Amino acid sequence: MTKVLSFPDRSSGFSPARLVEARLAKQKSRAELAREIDLSGQAIGHYETGERRPDMSVIIRIASALEQPVPFFLKPSPSIERHQGTRYFRSVGARSNKLNYALDVRAKWLWELVNLVGSEIRFPAPNLPDILPPEHGIHYTLEELESAAERVRRHWGLGDGPIANVVALFETHGVIVTRLSLISDDVDAFSCWIEKRPYILLGSEKQSSCRSRFDAAHELAHLLLHRDIAQEDLEEKSVRERIELEAHAFAAAFLFPRVAMMREFFSTRLSHLKGLKLRWRVSMQAIAHWAKRLGIIDDYQYVLFRKQISSNKWNKIEPLDREIPIEMPQWLLKCWRLFAARRALPAQGVEDTIGFSLDLIANLFGAPGETSLLTRSVVATG
Structure with a gap:
């Protein structure tokens, strides 16, 4: 036959x-x-x-x-749909959605890799306090936002002084933080909940540590304050504008509490604001804007400050932006090294074993372009 x-x-x-x-x-x-x-x-x-x-x-x-x-x-x-909460995009529309889809994919890949590494390595459990919804209506008042920021500080055992390293603080309390290329200069950061764990993706394009710290605190606000916002709600411009303003106020109160501002903001001289920036790691412009919001300075004083900023051409790059180091995530790379050791990953052929490119893993784990960190980890611990 x-x-x-x-x-x-x-x-x-x-x-x-x-x-x-x-x-x-x-x-x-x-x-x-x-x-x-x-x-x-x-x-x-x-x-x-x-x-x-x-x-x-x-x-x-x-x-x-x-x-x-x-x-x-x-x-x-693997499907992520039933595991992932709202993604806090800052803009939507035909042009923005293309970018948002790309960010969505990167968040999914990061989740996959976190789960892969987490099969061998235990990440810190999320330790974020519950924040009550607004007492009246859907808008948080300034007092409620300051109270929420203070609650987080107390929950994490912080006083009213400067935070040494925001990224390290978040990682310690179970937030997955990474710094990667977000494809566009128009995107500063991005956040979401996945499987009851908070994720914050910071852009690597921003060269100001102070502004990036503010972005991180801004995303923490979304994670804590806006979990009731559905993805479709963000289609409405008014909703996006509201939660952005709330996140900005929370971030300012979290990084530079009112009690400290009242004590230390006693001059609008640029030299004084530069000193405050060095101490609190918050941009001069954010400090001045927060002082106006708190009523420490009036509109006239704030306009004079803005004119000085403009005349010095500091709108985008301020003094100390190049001197204060960017805060880099550490947990994901450390966990990768332990994972590589326990799995005995080979020095060659890691991409065949994992299924993701080394470039992608390095980018998602907060070391864009530094694939040598991954291969050194494998070689050193394998």
């Missing part, structure tokens, strides 16, 4: 979802990707829906265009 040879599906294991993720992360349309790899947009659509599967030669071209290793596209993609 003649045997009939049967060949397995030549693309068995290909994950359509991974193709969608990688394309969205690069902010490419199907047509754009198709042109790059000499295919039709219709073919990419078939691959993404699973109606057809590419052979290995096509997968290699896709992987090259989307800067992922081939094993990434052969790795199943």
Whole structure:
């Protein structure tokens, strides 16, 4: 009897979802990707829906265009939908949504890697206090926002003085913090809850430590104050504007409490504000704006301050911005080293084992462009 040879599906294991993720992360349309790899947009659509599967030669071209290793596209993609809460995007719309989709994908990949590392390494449990909703209506008053900031400080055992390192503080209390390229200079930070754990993604593009600390505190406000906001609510401009103002006030009160401001803000001289910036690690402009909000200075004094800032061309880059070091996350890289040791990851072929590129892991774990940190970790601890 003649045997009939049967060949397995030549693309068995290909994950359509991974193709969608990688394309969205690069902010490419199907047509754009198709042109790059000499295919039709219709073919990419078939691959993404699973109606057809590419052979290995096509997968290699896709992987090259989307800067992922081939094993990434052969790795199943877990669903995050029922685990993830609202993502606090600062803008929406046709132009912004393309960027938001890319940020969504990066948050999902970070979650996957945290779960992977967390299978071997225990992360600190989230330790954030519950914050009551506004007493009247949907708007927090300034007093309620200051009270919320004070509650967090007391919960974490902080006094009324400057916080030495905001990122390290958050990590100690179970917040997953990373600093990565957020693709656009228009995005400062991004946050969400995933599986009852808070995530804060800070942009690596911002070169001012003080402004980045403010961004981190701003995102903490969203995580604590705005968990009742549904994703569709953010489609309304008025909702976005409201929660942004609330997050700004919370961040200012958290980083520079009223009691300290009343004691230390006694002059609008630029030299004095520069000293306050050095002590509190808050930008001069944020300090002056907070002083006006608290009624310590009036509108006229604030306008004079703004004119001085403008005449010195300090609107974007202030004194000390280059001197005060950027706060870098540490937990994820430390946990990676322990994970690599326990799993005995090989010095070569890590991408085949993990399914993510080393560039991507380094970026998601707060060391953009520093893949040597990952390979050194593997070599040193393997």
